[in-house]
Amino acid sequence: MRSLVRILSTTKDLWPYYLGIVVTSLLMSLTALVTPFVIGRATDEVVALAGGQGGTVRTIVWLALGLLAAELLNTVLTNVGGYLGDTMSARLRQILSVRYFEKLLGLPQRYFDDELSGTIIGRLSRSIAEVTTFLKSMANTFFTMLVTTVAVLVISAVYSWPLAVMLAVMFPAYMWLTTRTSSNWQRLEGEKNDLIDVANGRFSEVIGQIRVVKSFVRERSELAIFGDRYGATIGMTREQARHWHSMDTARRAVLNLAFLGIYLVLFLQTAHGAFSIGVMVLLLQLMGMARTPVTMMSFIVDSGQRAIAGSRSYFEVMDQTPEVRRALPVAPADTAGASDAAAAADMVEPARAATGAASAGGGRVDAHAFAFHHVDFAYTPGRPVLRDITFHVDPGERIALVGESGGGKSTLVNLLLGLYPPDGGIVSLQGRDITTMPVEELRRTTGVVFQDPSLFSGTIRENIAYGRPDATDDEVAEAARRANADRFIGRFPEGYEAVIGERGVKLSGGQKQRVAVARALLKDAPVLVLDEATSSLDTKSERLVQEGLEELMADRTTLIIAHRLSTISTVDRIVTLRDGAVDEIGSPAELAVSGGIYAELLALQASGDLADRARLTAYGIDVGPGVGDPDAHLGVTGAAAGQR
Template sequence: MSSLLRIVRFTRTLAPLYTAVIVCSVLTAATALAVPFLIGSATDTVAGAVSGQVTTGTAVRTVVLLALAVLVAELLSTVISNVGGWFGDVMSNRMRTILSVRYYDKLLHLPQRWFDSEITGTIVARLNRSITEITNFAKTMSNSFASMLITTVAVLAISAWYAWPLTLLLLVVFPVYVWLTSLTSVKWQRLEAQKNEQVDIASGRFAEVIGQIRVVKSFVRERGELADFSRRFGSTDATTRAQSTHWHRMDVIRRSFLNVIFFGIYVIIFVRTVQGQFSLGEMVLLIQLMSMAKAPVESMSWVIDSAQRAIAGSRDYFRVMETEVDPRTAAMLGAPLADGSAGAGPTADDGPEPSADDLVPASPVEPVPGAPVVAFRDVSFAYEDGEDVLHGIDLAIERGEKVALVGESGGGKSTIVNLLLGLYEPRAGSVEVVGRPSTELPLDQLRSRIGVVFQDASLFSGTIRENIAYGRPGASDEEVVDAAHRANADAFIRRFPDGYEQLIGERGLKLSGGQRQRIAVARAMLKDAPVLVLDEATSALDTKAEIQVQKGLEELMAGRTSLIIAHRLSTVAEVDRIVTLRDGHVDEIGSPAELAASGGIYAQLLALQSSGDTRRLAKYDITG
């Protein structure tokens, strides 16, 4: 239950709604409890009339008034319970919003290493399952169980007034019933975790397959993917059978115990009525009260089942929320969320929530005069514990300089870009931007200084305008059009029926590769960052598309410090310096002319190009 209490503390902004639900539950319970007293009184009146102790006329008036009072009580109970249900619905939906937004906020600020070991679809499936189970339980508790719990407490007090043995038996029922239920919890939750694991994996694969459906179809893998999906879900059948068998076996024991206890309760009521200790009306009253107490006990297994699902879901939720984030994200978390609070912050602690004032963006860091724009100081790095993929990288790039990285595939070129963007931290050494270690720069300030054009354009569903303005959402239409024009994209954009408002589909699938890449170039232009990274920006394009994109890249690089992961020797020949990498080490640094005569990697590539050996050129991601 501690996990559920954490959810309550985590959503403490919902306190007014929690209070409203509790008040409605108390009032609903009060009106419901009035009914047995009214019916008991009516029973005594009828018995008095039958025995001649009360005149018929008086009895009729009394029972009519009592029936009217029952009607009023039940109408009030109906209205108040539905008002409480409304508050409960609003509360559960608001809880879903808060938990979902904070989960998303947390994901956006988790380190790249976390995502390297997760499947995208599994992350989404976990979000849907965990939060659905939590909010469903909250809704159930608010709409029904709270009022039943209050009613049960009241019944215990009332039965103690009439006959303490009844209360004693009821007091035995609840702890024993809960104890018997708890005996099933450990095994049930273990089996539930096994099911969730398989469902999450299957759901993650489902999202992957749908996202890459063209690959699946082109390799005729529909049957294989369906078989794997069916196997994952099918494996939950045996788990569910074992889980259900265990649960229902225990439910037979629990309910049998309940039946025996209530047998004793009814015997006490009936015998005492026969002995004259209770009137007929009191007998009816007590029987109805016992029935009201029995209802929540009988539904306990269903409530606990729902609670256990919520507990399992909350554990998955907080497992993500407790993952540490880079402390440099603190300046990025000050924007208000949908629930009106500040961002999730570094942890999902239950302590006081940070305010927007506590998380104001850090002051802009000024460049160190005369320092290189980008510098790698004896940098070593490993993606996992083990052998480094970069070894002692020393490299400085001056303002306005164009530097190309050349080396074998897997030699560390893209890793250098990842370190520059702060996606990973070096194991040793430091990466400096504008003369300051990147670890001292808030990530938003670090990344705002760097524009990137990746090999994969990585567009989003939506309009062309939205994608170009992704780095500057507040950009004017004129600025968007100017960026597209300079990226050599304006002409093809205007040929679409909706122009810049044209929807491009998921990942821009309605566009050609060259069109997607030119929009990516326009996006980088509009960002207008002083440092530019081209990560094999044209390697996936044909010659015609490359020429079109290259014009935009030349415009983009003008006046900027550029780091280029090269794939065409024609591009490499135009840079100021080339850095060649071999097995994660810097092999050579020099101008294209110097390295052409050095006999190193670059000279070898030129020789291979001249000989037309495309097979060996491909080893270096280089084409002639």
């Protein structure tokens, strides 16, 4: 229940709706209570008129009109309350959904590494739907039931204290039996929700990669797994239902016995002249009004338990620790030499503006564009991916990362983007420790073109302008032209307004990558990261994308994770990684004769031996169709031949 109270306390904007619902509920209860009194009085008038003991037709007509007025007013109030409840429910859903999405957008990358996207989406729809359904039913019925119950108790006490006593005992007894079902029911509901979340997560994953599922003929097995997970909830539901309905039988039995006593008291007291026929009818209707909220309590409790179980999943996400920025650390002491000490000092100084800050010797600004200083990192504690990484990149430099697959190249990119905090050391951007920078500033400073272009459903224009939604049509078109994307865009009848489908499914691999390059061009960030941006493209597509990348890299600091030796050979410096540590740093010419990883790659490329070519692949280098092939340096693979 604390979670529901927490939701109400965090939605203060809805208090006008809550107040309106309370007021209409009070008025609805009052108009509903008028009906028994009018019918009771009318009954006495009819009996008196029929027995020749008084009573008039005029009075009976006025009572009937009064009854109509009360019923009409109750109808209007019911619908006003329903309108407020429906609107409040929609506003509550919007508030909770937006806060959930906002929370997810602010969570660190580690959270998403451990969760299926379908599970995250399932929690949103299930948790919020259950909470809003419960609060809507509460808003529309709870206050009415409460006021009605209290009023019936008071009125009953005025006419007959035994009736009031029996009602006063019956209500808490029924509620006690109802709460007895809660703890075990909620435990099972939580387990069911977990199974359903996992099943829905896999469902989303399978639909998102349906081509892979079909190509490996896994439809039946995926269906079986999905069915088994939902099937496992049947046994839990049986246990829930058995416990719930056995307790409901006991509750209703107690209720029936209580009302047997109430009816006997009423009938006997009326028979002995304590009540008139009209008063008996009045009290019978009041007892019926008291019975309705009691029996409805089962529905509210059932809905409330679902909401409590669902809200736990919601608050598990809301209680996650968001991305944080730690205080600026003091640069660690370094005994390696004066140059490294100066580099460390650069890393913790605020960056000077590029204009007017160039040195007299060669146009370099005082702070490095970005740098890693004694950086350690592990995705899983005890299994380090990076160890004591130290290197810097100056403004305008092109740096290539080379190392075996799984050696930490993409992890360095993740750290530079602030997707993960380093376990030790400093990552700096323009002389500032990135853990002290606002996330938005950090990521606006860095443009990325990934191996997977990661486009969104919508139009080509929307995807190119994703980093700058306010860009003009001319700016979007210019970015597309520079990325070599304008030619294929022009072949669409809708041009830039062509809808490309989920993840850009209507575009070829090369077309998607060129849109991604145009997106990065339009963002115009000073630091650029190319994470195997031309991998898996055919020769023609790669050349077109590479031309766009050359436009993109002009006058920018660029970090390249390359899978072509021809690309690596054009950079200013190469950083080689071995077993998660920096092995060598130098220009392509220097490292070509150093005997290290880069020299080894060059030797392997010159070899025609299959084992040597396999070794190249282990470094993420595409070996191409064969030595001596005119396109070998481009790394054209057979798999790429079918690329559109």
